[in-house]
Every structure is written in C-alpha cells, then in structure tokens.
Amino acid sequence: MSDEQTFLDALSARGTRRGAEPTWIAARRQAGAARFEALGFPTRRDEAFKYTDVRAIARGDFTLAQDAQDLTPLSPATAAALTLPLEALRLTFVDGIFAPELSDLAALPSGVSVEPLSQALADNHEAVGGALGRLAGVDFSPFTALNTSFAEEGAVIRLAPGTVVEAPILVQFLSRANATPLMSHPRVLIEAGARSQATVIEHQVGEEEAANFSNLVSEVMLERGAILTHYKLQEASLKDLHVSSLHIDQGRDSRFTSFNLNLGGSLVRNDIVAELNAQGAEANYYGLFFAQGRQHVDNHTLVNHNAPHTFSNENYKGILGDRAHGVFNGKVIVRRESQKIEAHQSNANLLLSDRAEIDTKPELEIYADDVKCSHGATTGQLDEEAIFALRARGIDEETARGLLTLAFAGEVMEQVSLDAVAERVERTVAGKLPERFNLAGLVEVAAALDEE
Amino acid sequence: MLEVKDLHVTVEGKEILKGLSLTINPGEVHAIMGPNGAGKSTLSAVIAGKDGYEVTSGTITFEGKDVLEMDIEERACAGLLLGFQYPVEIPGVKNIYLLKAALNAQRAARGEDEMPAPEFMKLVREKIKFMKMDSSFLQRAVNEGFSGGEKKRNEILQMLLLQPKLAMLDEIDSGLDIDAMKVVADGVNSLRDANRAILMVTHYQRLLDHIVPDVVHVLVDGRIVKTGGKDLALELESRGYEWVLEESAA
Numbered sequence: 001m002s003d004e005q006t007f008l009d010a011l012s013a014r015g016t017r018r019g020a021e022p023t024w025i026a027a028r029r030q031a032g033a034a035r036f037e038a039l040g041f042p043t044r045r046d047e048a049f050k051y052t053d054v055r056a057i058a059r060g061d062f063t064l065a066q067d068a069q070d071l072t073p074l075s076p077a078t079a080a081a082l083t084l085p086l087e088a089l090r091l092t093f094v095d096g097i098f099a100p101e102l103s104d105l106a107a108l109p110s111g112v113s114v115e116p117l118s119q120a121l122a123d124n125h126e127a128v129g130g131a132l133g134r135l136a137g138v139d140f141s142p143f144t145a146l147n148t149s150f151a152e153e154g155a156v157i158r159l160a161p162g163t164v165v166e167a168p169i170l171v172q173f174l175s176r177a178n179a180t181p182l183m184s185h186p187r188v189l190i191e192a193g194a195r196s197q198a199t200v201i202e203h204q205v206g207e208e209e210a211a212n213f214s215n216l217v218s219e220v221m222l223e224r225g226a227i228l229t230h231y232k233l234q235e236a237s238l239k240d241l242h243v244s245s246l247h248i249d250q251g252r253d254s255r256f257t258s259f260n261l262n263l264g265g266s267l268v269r270n271d272i273v274a275e276l277n278a279q280g281a282e283a284n285y286y287g288l289f290f291a292q293g294r295q296h297v298d299n300h301t302l303v304n305h306n307a308p309h310t311f312s313n314e315n316y317k318g319i320l321g322d323r324a325h326g327v328f329n330g331k332v333i334v335r336r337e338s339q340k341i342e343a344h345q346s347n348a349n350l351l352l353s354d355r356a357e358i359d360t361k362p363e364l365e366i367y368a369d370d371v372k373c374s375h376g377a378t379t380g381q382l383d384e385e386a387i388f389a390l391r392a393r394g395i396d397e398e399t400a401r402g403l404l405t406l407a408f409a410g411e412v413m414e415q416v417s418l419d420a421v422a423e424r425v426e427r428t429v430a431g432k433l434p435e436r437f438n439l440a441g442l443v444e445v446a447a448a449l450d451e452e
Numbered sequence: 453m454l455e456v457k458d459l460h461v462t463v464e465g466k467e468i469l470k471g472l473s474l475t476i477n478p479g480e481v482h483a484i485m486g487p488n489g490a491g492k493s494t495l496s497a498v499i500a501g502k503d504g505y506e507v508t509s510g511t512i513t514f515e516g517k518d519v520l521e522m523d524i525e526e527r528a529c530a531g532l533l534l535g536f537q538y539p540v541e542i543p544g545v546k547n548i549y550l551l552k553a554a555l556n557a558q559r560a561a562r563g564e565d566e567m568p569a570p571e572f573m574k575l576v577r578e579k580i581k582f583m584k585m586d587s588s589f590l591q592r593a594v595n596e597g598f599s600g601g602e603k604k605r606n607e608i609l610q611m612l613l614l615q616p617k618l619a620m621l622d623e624i625d626s627g628l629d630i631d632a633m634k635v636v637a638d639g640v641n642s643l644r645d646a647n648r649a650i651l652m653v654t655h656y657q658r659l660l661d662h663i664v665p666d667v668v669h670v671l672v673d674g675r676i677v678k679t680g681g682k683d684l685a686l687e688l689e690s691r692g693y694e695w696v697l698e699e700s701a702a
C-alpha cells in the first residue's frame with residue numbers, strides 16, 4: 001500500500017462515521033483528497049522540500065482522535081501545566097478535538113467572536129464557507145490538500161470593524177502521549193474587520209512522550225487598517241511531527257506581525273505566506289528556531305508585494321545544537337508595478353555544535369525598479385572569548401553559554417511583548433535559568449535607574 | 453596569598469613562561485614591567501584560567517588552594533579577578549546584567565543569598581558614580597562601542613562591585629587620557645586594604661605615580677629577572693631594560 005493510501009483510507013473510514021455534511025464541505029473534502037492523491041507526499045526532489053524529508057510522516061500510521069479506541073485521557077493538571085500562564089480568551093483542542101472544559105471564552109468582548117470551527121459550521125456554515133479555503137486552497141502543498149480533506153475542527157475568530165481586543169486570543173493545540181499515534185488537521189480562520197486590532201497565539205504543546213502528527217492550516221484576512229499580531233509558539237514534544245501553513249491576505253494600511261517561535265517537534269515544517277494587496281500594507285516576520293538532538297525545523301516564508309508602497313521586514317534567528325538541522329528559506333516577490341516598496345530580510349544562525357546544520361536561502365525576486373531591499377544571512381558560533389570573559393567574573397559556564405545564546409536571540413525576543421511567551425522561550429534556549437538570573441529583578445533595577 | 457613557583461607555560465608548542473616564580477602577600481601592590489612579548493599577559497591569563505595555555509611544570513596556589521585545579525569561574529569566585537588588557541565586547545548582554553549575574557554568582561559561591569534589587573541598585577549607582585561613568589552605560593551591551601578608555605573604566609567598575617581579593621590588572625592604563633587615568637587610579641586605590649592585593653602589568657611609570665607599588669618586578673623572556681621597590685620602576689623608565697638583562701646574565 002502506498003504511503004498516501006494509508007491516509008486516504010483513514011479519510012474514507014472517517015467519512016462513513018462522520019454523518020451528513022453540507023454538500024460544499026463534502027465537495028471540498030473530495031477536492032482535497034483528489035489533489036493530495038495526485039500530488040503525493042513531497043520528496044527531496046521537490047524544490048520546496050529540498051532539505052526536508054517528510055518520510056517520518058508519510059510512512060506513519062496515524063489515527064484520528066475521533067476514531068481512536070484506546071485514548072489516554074489528558075489530566076486537567078497536565079493540561080493546566082501546559083497552558084500559558086496569561087490572561088487570555090482561550091480555545092483548546094486536544095489532538096484536534098475541541099475541549100470546552102479547557103476553554104474560556106467568558107470574557108469575550110462585544111464585536112469579537114471566537115468559536116470552534118465545528119460550531120461555526122453548525123450555526124451558519126455559509127458564512128464560514130466563503131472564507132474558508134480562500135487563501136489556502138488545495139494547490140498550495142500536499143499538506144494543505146490533506147488538511148482540506150480532513151478538516152472538521154479548529155478555530156474561527158472574527159473581529160467586527162473597529163474592535164480592539166486587549167486580551168490575547170489563545171488557541172492551544174495539546175498533544176497527548178497515546179499508545180496509538182494520532183493525527184489532527186486543524187484549521188484556523190481569522191477575519192479582522194477594518195481597523196480592528198488583536199493578538200492571536202497559536203500554541204502547540206503536549207505531553208513529553210506524545211508522538212503525534214499535526215497538520216495545521218491558518219488563514220488570516222486583514223481588512224483596511226486592521227492590525228494583527230500573530231504568535232506561533234511551537235513547543236511540541238520532541239517526538240511530535242508538525243506541519244503548518246499560515247496564509248495572510250492584507251488590505252490597505254493593514255499591519256501583520258508574526259512571531260514564529262519554534263522550540264519543539266522532531267520534524268517541523270512551517271510555511272508563512274503574506275499577500276500585500278494594497279498600499280500601506282505591512283508585514284513583519286520575526287522568527288526563532290531552537291533545535292537540539294536530531295530535531296529538524298524548516299521555515300519557509302514568502303512575502304508577495306502585490307501593490308506599490310507596501311513594506312515587509314523579516315528577522316529570523318536559528319540556534320542549532322547537537323545534530324539538529326535547520327532550514328530557512330525566505331522569499332520576497334516584488335511585482336513590476338509594485339514601486340516604492342521596502343523589503344528587508346535577515347537570517348542569522350548560531351551553531352552550538354560541529355554537527356548541527358543549517359541550510360539558509362534568501363530569495364529576492366524583484367521586478368520593480370524603485371524599491372528598497374536588503375537581505376543577509378550569517379552563520380556563526382558562540383564567541384569563546386566572551387564566554388571566558390563571563391566565566392572570569394564568576395559566572396558558571398552553562399549560564400555563560402545560556403546568556404550568550406539568549407543575547408543572540410535578543411533582536412527577536414526584544415520584540416516579544418508577552419512575558420509568558422518570552423519566558424517559555426528563554427527557559428528553553430538558555431537551559432534552566434536559575435532564579436537568580438530572572439529578568440524580573442533587572443527590569444526593576446533598570447526602571448528605577450531610568451527614574452533618576 | 454598568591455604563590456607562583458617555577459612556572460613553565462607553553463602556547464602552541466612555544467615556551468613562553470620559563471620558570472617564573474612570584475609571591476604576593478595580602479595588602480601588597482605589585483607591578484610587573486617588561487618588554488613586549490615577555491609573557492606578562494600570559495602570566496595573568498594562566499592565573500585566570502584561560503584556555504590554550506599548557507602548564508608543563510610548576511605550581512600556582514592561592515590562599516593555599518591549587519589554582520590549576522580550579523575552574524575559571526571558581527577562581528573568580530575565590531577572589532582572583534583579571535582586568536583585561538583588551539576587554540571583549542559582548543553584544544546583546546547588558547552591562548547591568550553582567551554585573552548582577554557576576555555578583556550573585558560570587559555570593560552564591562560564598563553561600564550568600566542573592567542581593568535584593570534595591571540594594572544592588574544602590575551599590576551599582578554608588579560605584580558607577582565613583583568611576584565617573586554615566587548610568588546609561590549600564591543599559592548598553594558590555595563594552596560594545598565603548599571607547600578604549602571607557603572599556604578600562606568598565607573593568608574597574610566590575611572590580612569595585614565584585615571586590616576581589618587579588619585584582620590582576622593588565623595594562624589598565626593603556627588608552628587612558630589624563631583625567632581617566634586619575635579616575636581609574638582612584639578606583640584601584642580604593643580597593644587597597646590590608647586583606648587585598650593588586651598585581652598590575654604596565655609599561656609606564658605614569659600609572660605607578662598614581663598607584664604606588666610596594667614591589668616592582670621585571671619580566672623578561674618568561675622569567676622574573678629583577679625585583680625591587682618602587683624606585684626600580686623609575687630606573688627602568690630612564691634606563692630601559694637592557695641593563696637589567698646584562699645584570700642578570702652576569
């Protein structure tokens with residue numbers, strides 16, 4: 001049996017259990033399945049997967065949590081420990097299944113709607129139907145096609161024009177340790193009306209022994225003047241397999257800021273694609289990937305400057321230890337008629353071991369002539385002189401290396417305004433930061449000095 | 453306090469220190485002078501524990517402990533602190549962060565609790581004022597974009613905060629203008645007390661006018677060839693090193 005057939009069989013088995021669906025959903029599923037079957041899983045011969053081997057996914061035999069017989073329940077204490085400690089509107093999925101008991105939408109302000117996809121479809125499937133799949137059709141990749149064929153759960157977030165949501169909207173995807181490996185194909189849809197403003201966090205996290213496959217597709221539509229900050233905090237277990245694509249469609253004067261923070265997963269592939277469709281649109285991509293052991297993390301980003309006077313700025317930092325492998329591919333395409341655009345891109349990588357590997361490729365395709373563009377990629381090691389200088393003041397070696405590693409990530413982490421997120425990243429990157437190096441104390445000191 | 457006995461050190465196969473001996477007692481200020489390439493920086497680097505130096509024979513003890521058996525950070529926590537000839541820039545690590553991390557690491561090594569933030573802040577403010585540095589230096593990355601003189605002041609600022617038992621200062625006077633020299637010297641002199649010692653490497657009498665040494669050594673070709681009082685430095689300044697060499701060869 002081919003690798004693809006295993007997935008198609010799981011799909012038809014699910015189809016017989018799922019019950020009746022509106023015809024447009026069924027049609028879309030079919031289109032996804034057909035496209036996936038035609039494309040097959042990508043191989044290293046596909047340019048977009050040149051450095052990423054997805055056989056660990058293709059050869060896997062994953063069960064949908066909806067169909068699994070032997071599910072190990074996730075204890076509330078475990079779920080609580082995994083959840084980011086911040087005040088947020090929260091929607092939780094455990095291996096793709098909505099978990100109302102772990103969700104909290106009580107404080108939902110007016111003008112905002114946050115609901116699980118299943119419920120949005122049940123309530124008014126036509127409203128969702130128009131938007132869903134508009135940005136991420138079945139052609140983007142075999143994984144989006146696969147997602148489209150399976151999708152039945154996820155998050156739908158809608159902001160009415162002018163709505164400003166203070167609390168972040170946290171969509172968490174929990175992955176549990178289970179005897180049978182599970183798969184999920186969640187879908188996120190964000191529609192931000194004109195001049196609305198919000199922060200959305202997609203958080204992948206799970207039990208240490210979890211070994212599941214998640215395949216997320218997110219679509220974000222920003223209308224005129226909308227401002228959205230999007231965090232992806234990927235802290236999956238070191239055995240989890242994770243693929244995601246994030247598609248953004250930007251109207252005039254809209255601003256999209258992405259923090260793509262990857263700490264976990266054994267095999268990870270993220271795609272981000274922003275379409276800057278009208279003047280004044282701005283996309284900022286900040287990324288950090290930290291991989292150890294034999295982790296493989298691949299980030300592919302794309303900005304399409306489809307209109308004049310659009311701006312993009314990208315800064316990705318890779319930190320790779322042991323035999324980890326990182327991939328960064330950042331592409332910017334400027335159309336001939338897109339004059340007066342600005343696009344800047346930088347990728348710096350830190351190799352903590354001789355056997356760690358990075359493949360970095362900035363790609364600029366510029367067809368307009370009046371543009372301001374820059375790009376650069378660097379790869380280096382920790383500065384041993386600096387480590388000596390720190391140790392020569394009494395700081396132990398592990399802490400010195402942690403400090404310098406964090407300093408390397410500084411440019412990106414300084415932009416992270418959610419402390420709960422920054423702390424998770426810093427602890428992972430710098431090792432067990434002893435309490436005495438907690439930044440909080442220093443922030444106080446700094447603030448007090450500034451008051452002088 | 454510090455005892456170096458018959459120290460032989462090789463760097464990349466080349467012998468740099470060739471049987472160096474030196475004893476420093478609490479309360480003393482020692483100056484080491486000598487021509488370029490004699491091994492002055494090598495000596496302080498070996499005492500501080502820098503990689504790349506092979507000690508082929510000899511011993512270094514500090515307060516009775518075998519220094520060569522200690523990790524770099526252990527040496528610092530024991531009170532052996534090196535002020536660098538060329539302080540390294542550490543992008544992304546704020547000066548204040550270094551100060552706090554270093555101070556608390558040393559306190560932890562002594563079994564003391566972390567210093568509370570307000571107390572720490574008061575202390576830092578006092579020391580930075582003493583060094584006539586602007587408080588904006590605390591928020592800047594360690595030595596990044598600092599002028600030569602600012603880097604040297606920053607080294608002394610760390611010393612003032614960490615209060616080493618033995619401060620080793622390698623050419624702390626290079627790159628200092630007259631005013632900065634005074635500030636740095638005041639900083640170093642403020643460390644002087646009966647329980648502390650200072651080891652300075654310098655080429656110039658000018659520094660020794662400000663920080664008057666108890667003992668002056670001449671290091672030539674990996675050995676201390678002459679030791680004297682503060683007048684020896686004056687003699688070196690007027691006569692150069694040749695005569696010392698001839699005298700020791702005779």
Ligand SMILES: Nc1ncnc2c1ncn2[C@@H]1O[C@H](COP(=O)(O)OP(=O)(O)OP(=O)(O)O)[C@@H](O)[C@H]1O
Pocket residue numbers: 463464468486487488489490491492493494495504
């Ligand atoms: N890493 C190294 N590789 C090769 N040679 C080295 C290394 N470090 C030091 N040396 C050599 O060791 C010798 C002593 O150097 P050192 O820096 O100790 O001299 P110094 O007395 O401090 O001189 P200066 O007055 O110029 O600072 C020099 O010949 C130098 O070239």
Ligand SMILES: [Mg+2]
Pocket residue numbers: 492493494537622
């Ligand atoms: Mg020197």
